[in-house]
Amino acid sequence: MRTLLDAADTASGIAQMARQIAGRHGGTADLILIGVRRGGIPVMQALAQQLERSEQRHIKTGSVDITLYRDDVATALPNPRMGASEIPYDINGKRVLLVDDVAHTRRTTRAALDAILDYGRPRVIEFAVLIDRDGGELPIQPDYRVLQATNIAFNERIDVITTPAGLSAVVQLVSSPSIPPHYA
Amino acid sequence: MTAERHLLSTATLPLDRALQILDGAQAFLEVGQRPVKKVPALRGKTIINLFFESSTRTRTSFELAGKRLSADVVNVSASGSSTSKGETLKDTVATLDAMHPDVVVVRHASSGAAQYLANRTEAAIVNAGDGTHEHPTQALLDAFTIRRHKGLDFKKLTVAICGDILHSRVARSNIHLLTKLGAKVRLSAPRTLLPIGIEELGCQVYDRLEPALEGVDVVMMLRIQRERLGGTYLPTLREYAREFGLNQVRLNLAKPDAIVMHPGPMNRGVEIADDVVEGERSVVLDQVEAGVAVRMSVLYLYSGTLPQAD
Numbered sequence: 001m002r003t004l005l006d007a008a009d010t011a012s013g014i015a016q017m018a019r020q021i022a023g024r025h026g027g028t029a030d031l032i033l034i035g036v037r038r039g040g041i042p043v044m045q046a047l048a049q050q051l052e053r054s055e056q057r058h059i060k061t062g063s064v065d066i067t068l069y070r071d072d073v074a075t076a077l078p079n080p081r082m083g084a085s086e087i088p089y090d091i092n093g094k095r096v097l098l099v100d101d102v103a104h105t106r107r108t109t110r111a112a113l114d115a116i117l118d119y120g121r122p123r124v125i126e127f128a129v130l131i132d133r134d135g136g137e138l139p140i141q142p143d144y145r146v147l148q149a150t151n152i153a154f155n156e157r158i159d160v161i162t163t164p165a166g167l168s169a170v171v172q173l174v175s176s177p178s179i180p181p182h183y184a
Numbered sequence: 185m186t187a188e189r190h191l192l193s194t195a196t197l198p199l200d201r202a203l204q205i206l207d208g209a210q211a212f213l214e215v216g217q218r219p220v221k222k223v224p225a226l227r228g229k230t231i232i233n234l235f236f237e238s239s240t241r242t243r244t245s246f247e248l249a250g251k252r253l254s255a256d257v258v259n260v261s262a263s264g265s266s267t268s269k270g271e272t273l274k275d276t277v278a279t280l281d282a283m284h285p286d287v288v289v290v291r292h293a294s295s296g297a298a299q300y301l302a303n304r305t306e307a308a309i310v311n312a313g314d315g316t317h318e319h320p321t322q323a324l325l326d327a328f329t330i331r332r333h334k335g336l337d338f339k340k341l342t343v344a345i346c347g348d349i350l351h352s353r354v355a356r357s358n359i360h361l362l363t364k365l366g367a368k369v370r371l372s373a374p375r376t377l378l379p380i381g382i383e384e385l386g387c388q389v390y391d392r393l394e395p396a397l398e399g400v401d402v403v404m405m406l407r408i409q410r411e412r413l414g415g416t417y418l419p420t421l422r423e424y425a426r427e428f429g430l431n432q433v434r435l436n437l438a439k440p441d442a443i444v445m446h447p448g449p450m451n452r453g454v455e456i457a458d459d460v461v462e463g464e465r466s467v468v469l470d471q472v473e474a475g476v477a478v479r480m481s482v483l484y485l486y487s488g489t490l491p492q493a494d
Contacts, residue, residue: 065211068223068253068484082207084214118220 001173004131004158005147007166010046013146017128018050020144025095025124028055032091032122036100036112037065037083042162043130044099062087064098069111085115092120101160101169103129103145106138113140131158131169190302190309191486193318194361201485202324202361208481209328209474215252216476226255229286229487234276235312236262236292241448241472242312242322246289249479255286255487273297274304281305286487290314295353308486316351322447323357325478327365329471330402333443339366344396344438345387346372346428347406347455350379350417354447355406359385372396374428376417393428397437404445405430405456421454431457435465443467 005013022028028051035044041063048059065083098112109127116125128144133152147169152158157174160167191197215223231250235243243259250257260280271279273292280288281304288307290298295315302309313319327338334341343362349355349371359382362369369387371378383389390396397403408424418424435444444456444466452458460466 067211068215068225070225082211084211086214114224118222119218 002171003168004149004171005167005169007163007168010130010146010167010169013130014043014046014050015054017144017146018047018054021047021051021097021126021128022055025126028057028059030094030123031097032060032062032087032089032094033097033099034062034064034087034112034116036098036108037063037085039102039160040098040100042167043101043160046167047099047128060089062089064112064115066108066111066115069115071107071111085119087116087119090120091116091122093123096122096125098125098127100127100129102131102133102158103127103140103142104133104135104158106136106140109140110138130160130167133158189486190298190311191320191482192298192302192309192311194320194323194357194364195318197320197361197364199364202327202364205324205478205481205485206328206331208485209324209477212249212252212480212484213474213477215480216473222252222254224254225484226250226253226286226487229253229255230284231255231257231287231289231483231487232280232283232285232307233257233259233312234280234288234290235260236273236290236297237313239291239313241475242291245472245475246310246312246321246479246483248476249483250287252476253480253483255483258285273300277301277304281307287483308488310482310486313353315353316356317353318357318360319353319447320357320361321475321479321482322354323361324482325471325474326354326358326404326445326447327361328474328478329445329467330367330443332470332474333467334401337366338362341401342368342370342399343402343404344370344372344400345404345406346393346396346430348377348408349373349382349406350377351409352406358404359387363387370396370400372428374418374424393430393434394437397434400438400442402443402445403430403435403438404447405450407447407449408451408454410451425454429453429455429457430460432459432463435460435463441465445471447471 033044033048035041048061051059064085067082126143129142130146131149132142132145133149156171160169233246247257285307289310289312291312292314295317297314298311345355363386371387372390372393375391446468
């Protein structure tokens, strides 16, 4: 196991990301942060807290569950754990920021975009991740990232874990890689 | 294997699968409250609703559930189908099976019809009521409704099921599921409408309504099935309403926060009084809402998209 980002790296990276977000698309007035369940939620919360501190305003947040939008139900886990999406705000005409922990194949991101569009028609949807891992299978790129991770082997997985000091990102070997070798 | 691939009864439904259906329904309830009430989960799947008995709410509920999952849903009802031209159930099933549906939802007047189909088809069979045997999705939606009002711990709950237990597949499915989930179940009906030996399913049996209602958390009233009554079961409906109808006075015997359920369609003024139906403790419409969510969960989990756990 090796560490890509420790808690201090994550905190400063998220602070910088918050500045970029506030500087684009006319500020944070109509911003809604939506975390991808379940890995994206702690990152989304950390980012929302940072934005609330720096912008001195309440930031609206929600979550999206992609289980029902997957393109691989046939090969997915036998016992899916469905969670409900929670988007308690009208997103029509708003600036939606989709937040996840790791962007890898982008298939999760595609599913999350479809799910969000079933709730309305935002003015713009942007995408922020803690770790942007290569190996994309769809033409989707994050607008904001803390770290671009290259040279991650196909049998390694990036996990974002919550520690007492904050969020950190680690690389671990996995016995059964989630994607076949030819994609790596 | 049959118990895994098909949903035929709550008696054969494993507890973990029941909980999975109920947990999943929570997510599907949210889908029904969105502006776009549709998810792409079952895109390309075919569901046939095969109804040999008339039904409005169950068929509509299954149809909506399938459509909200983006499946293609076909309704086949007995009147106007080849059944009325003399085709046997076996041939109807063989014909439908040749069209490769993923799920067949079946309702039939004969107990065991769903099992009969399950033995003869590639599709997953979901029992939507077979004779006086079982109606598992009704019990699941009832359990889901109870969860929403009373929380997840059924071990501290007592449920009274009152009315025509003898003819009721809803009662049978509920007895099996509720006891499996840990609730205490009481049954109340005139002796003529209580099957012999029903207490062996683990319930307390009362031949009067009042003692059965004392201190319960949930009152579940059943419809008097006039079409199944031959005349020897009850002297008159009026007498039944007087002795076994749920009115406000009798409801006061239950816990102050008890909820009142009815699978519908209701005979107002027979098994349940008007003011109880309209009263604040009635959760009848919650049951209908839960019906779509629970059936979405069932169709999603049984449609064959998921590999079977070994």
